[in-house]
Amino acid sequence: MSLSKTLLGCAFLAATLHAGALEPGWEKGAFMEIFVRGYQDSNGDGVGDLRGLTSRLDYLKALGIRGIWLMPVTASSDHDHGYAATDYRRISPEYGSNADMARLLREAHKRGIGVIMDYVVNHSSDQHPFFQSASRSRKSPYRDWYVFADAQVAGYSSGWQVFDKNPWYPAPEGEYLGIFGKNMPDFNWRNDKVVDYHFKSLRYWLDMGLDGYRLDAVPHLVENNAKDWNDQPESRALTRRMRELIQSYPGRYVVCEATANPVAYAQPELCGSAFGFGLQYDIVKAAKGQPEAVRAVADYYTAMPPGMATMLSNHDGFAGRRMWDQFEGNEARMRLAAASYLLGPGTPFIYYGEEIGMAGSPDQSPDDELRGPMSWGSAQPFSAARPFRPYASNAATQNAQAPNAMLAFYKQLIALRNGLPAIAQGRFEQAQVSGLSLSFQRRTESQTVVVVLNYANQAAEVALDRLPPLAALVSELPREGLPLRSDAQGRATVGLPPLSIAVYRLLP
Ligand SMILES: [Ca+2]
Ligand SMILES: [Ca+2]
Known part of the structure; x- marks a missing residue:
C-alpha cells in the first residue's frame, strides 16, 4: 500500500513537472529532425552523441525551435540510422547513457523545447x-x-x-x-506479449519525461496475407491504442510515419498527426516556378487535417535530396520553399542543416548523403576527429558560424510562427492562386494573418480580394514593408519583388 502510494506520488510529481515544462500548443511550433550521429560529437570519436546535442540546445533555442525529433537513439545493430533496434530501453552506447537522455530532456525543457523519439514498432534487428x-x-x-x-x-x-x-x-x-529487409524481422503484433512489451517500453521513456514519439512505419504492423499486407485495420487499431497510451500522459505529441495514407493517419481519432508525404515535391516544384504545383500546394493545405506534419525533406532518399542540392544553391528559391511550409498549417519539421543551406555529404548513397555531420563551422566543428561520414560539400562556406542569410531568414520565419498564434495554430483559408503567386489567410478567432508568395522570377502585382472591407494591415515581413488597406469590397493589391514573400497582420 505504502509502495503504491509512493509510486502514485512519483507519477503525479513527474506529470506535474512535465505539465509545467512546455507551453500548451508547443507541438504547433517548428520541430527540428535531428540525426544524433550527425549533430555534435562531445568526446572526440567522430560520432555525434547526446551530450553533444545537449551542448547545442542554445543554438536551437535561438533559432526558435519548439520541438526536437530524435531519429532512433536506442541500441541498434546498424551503427548508423538506428532503425535496426537491439534494445528498446537503453540508449545506444555510442550516443551515451540513459542518464544522458534524462539530462537532455531536462535541459531541453528549461529552454521550452519538447523532445520526441523515433520508436521502431514494426520490427527489431535480427541481432536482437x-x-x-x-x-x-x-x-x-x-x-x-x-x-x-x-x-x-x-x-x-x-x-x-x-x-x-x-x-x-x-x-x-x-x-x-522482414518487410524492411533481412536484418529487420517483423514483430508478431497479434501476440499480446509483444503488445505488452512495447507498451511498457513506450511508458519507460514517457516516465522519464519524454514529450512523445514519432512512430515508425505504422501501416506495416500487421500483415494478413500476400495481398493484404499494407495498412490493414489491425494496424490502424494498434496505432490508435499507442496514441491513446502516449496521450494519457499530459501534453504529449505523437506523429506517425504512414506513407500508405498520411491523411487518414493524421485524423485525431487515429494517430493525430502524420507526415504529409507528397506535399514536399509540390512545394519544391512551386519554388522552382511551376504554376500547376502552386495550385497543388494551395489545394493540399485546404484539404488536409490540421494535424498534418509538413517538411521539405528528411533522412530518407525517397523523400528527396537536401534543399541545397535540389535548388543548386539558389537561396531565393530555397527561401520560398521554407516560407511555403513554415508559415503554413500543421506542424513543420525542419531537417537539421536545412536552415543553414547545408548540402549533402559527397560521394554517398542517396540515403547516406542526407545524413552527414552538421556544418557548424571551423571554430567549433562537429568533431575534433575525422567524422563518421564526410562533411557536406559546401561546409566551408555554408555553415552556422559564417554570416548566413539562410539562417537569418529561418529565424525570421520561425519568430513569426512563435509570435503570431494565427500562423502556428490558425485555420488555412481564402487561398488564391494567380499564375505563380499564392496568397492565403491564417486565422484564429482573434487574429488574421495574410501570407503572399511570389514564386515568379519577376515582380508581381498580387490582387487580394477576400479581405474584410476597409481593413488595415501591417507588414510583418519584411519588417520595413508599407502598411496596406483594403477597399469597401475587401480588395487590395500588393506589389512583390521577384521570388519574394510578404506577411501582413490585420489590425483588430
Ligand atoms: Ca561521440
Ligand atoms: Ca509487420
Whole structure:
C-alpha cells in the first residue's frame, strides 16, 4: 500500500513537472529532425552523441525551435540510422547513457523545447536477443514474438511482393517475415506479449519525461496475407491504442510515419498527426516556378487535417535530396520553399542543416548523403576527429558560424510562427492562386494573418480580394514593408519583388 502510494506520488510529481515544462500548443511550433550521429560529437570519436546535442540546445533555442525529433537513439545493430533496434530501453552506447537522455530532456525543457523519439514498432534487428532466440528454435519462448511461416497455414509465405521484394527469409529454423529487409524481422503484433512489451517500453521513456514519439512505419504492423499486407485495420487499431497510451500522459505529441495514407493517419481519432508525404515535391516544384504545383500546394493545405506534419525533406532518399542540392544553391528559391511550409498549417519539421543551406555529404548513397555531420563551422566543428561520414560539400562556406542569410531568414520565419498564434495554430483559408503567386489567410478567432508568395522570377502585382472591407494591415515581413488597406469590397493589391514573400497582420 505504502509502495503504491509512493509510486502514485512519483507519477503525479513527474506529470506535474512535465505539465509545467512546455507551453500548451508547443507541438504547433517548428520541430527540428535531428540525426544524433550527425549533430555534435562531445568526446572526440567522430560520432555525434547526446551530450553533444545537449551542448547545442542554445543554438536551437535561438533559432526558435519548439520541438526536437530524435531519429532512433536506442541500441541498434546498424551503427548508423538506428532503425535496426537491439534494445528498446537503453540508449545506444555510442550516443551515451540513459542518464544522458534524462539530462537532455531536462535541459531541453528549461529552454521550452519538447523532445520526441523515433520508436521502431514494426520490427527489431535480427541481432536482437529475442530474435536470436526465436530464429534458432521453434521451441523458443520468443518464437511467437516474430512472424514465422511455420505458425501459419501451408503456403502462407508464397507469392509475396513487398517493395519489389519477397519479404520472407530463411532462419536457422524456418522462414521469417522482414518487410524492411533481412536484418529487420517483423514483430508478431497479434501476440499480446509483444503488445505488452512495447507498451511498457513506450511508458519507460514517457516516465522519464519524454514529450512523445514519432512512430515508425505504422501501416506495416500487421500483415494478413500476400495481398493484404499494407495498412490493414489491425494496424490502424494498434496505432490508435499507442496514441491513446502516449496521450494519457499530459501534453504529449505523437506523429506517425504512414506513407500508405498520411491523411487518414493524421485524423485525431487515429494517430493525430502524420507526415504529409507528397506535399514536399509540390512545394519544391512551386519554388522552382511551376504554376500547376502552386495550385497543388494551395489545394493540399485546404484539404488536409490540421494535424498534418509538413517538411521539405528528411533522412530518407525517397523523400528527396537536401534543399541545397535540389535548388543548386539558389537561396531565393530555397527561401520560398521554407516560407511555403513554415508559415503554413500543421506542424513543420525542419531537417537539421536545412536552415543553414547545408548540402549533402559527397560521394554517398542517396540515403547516406542526407545524413552527414552538421556544418557548424571551423571554430567549433562537429568533431575534433575525422567524422563518421564526410562533411557536406559546401561546409566551408555554408555553415552556422559564417554570416548566413539562410539562417537569418529561418529565424525570421520561425519568430513569426512563435509570435503570431494565427500562423502556428490558425485555420488555412481564402487561398488564391494567380499564375505563380499564392496568397492565403491564417486565422484564429482573434487574429488574421495574410501570407503572399511570389514564386515568379519577376515582380508581381498580387490582387487580394477576400479581405474584410476597409481593413488595415501591417507588414510583418519584411519588417520595413508599407502598411496596406483594403477597399469597401475587401480588395487590395500588393506589389512583390521577384521570388519574394510578404506577411501582413490585420489590425483588430
Ligand atoms: Ca561521440
Ligand atoms: Ca509487420
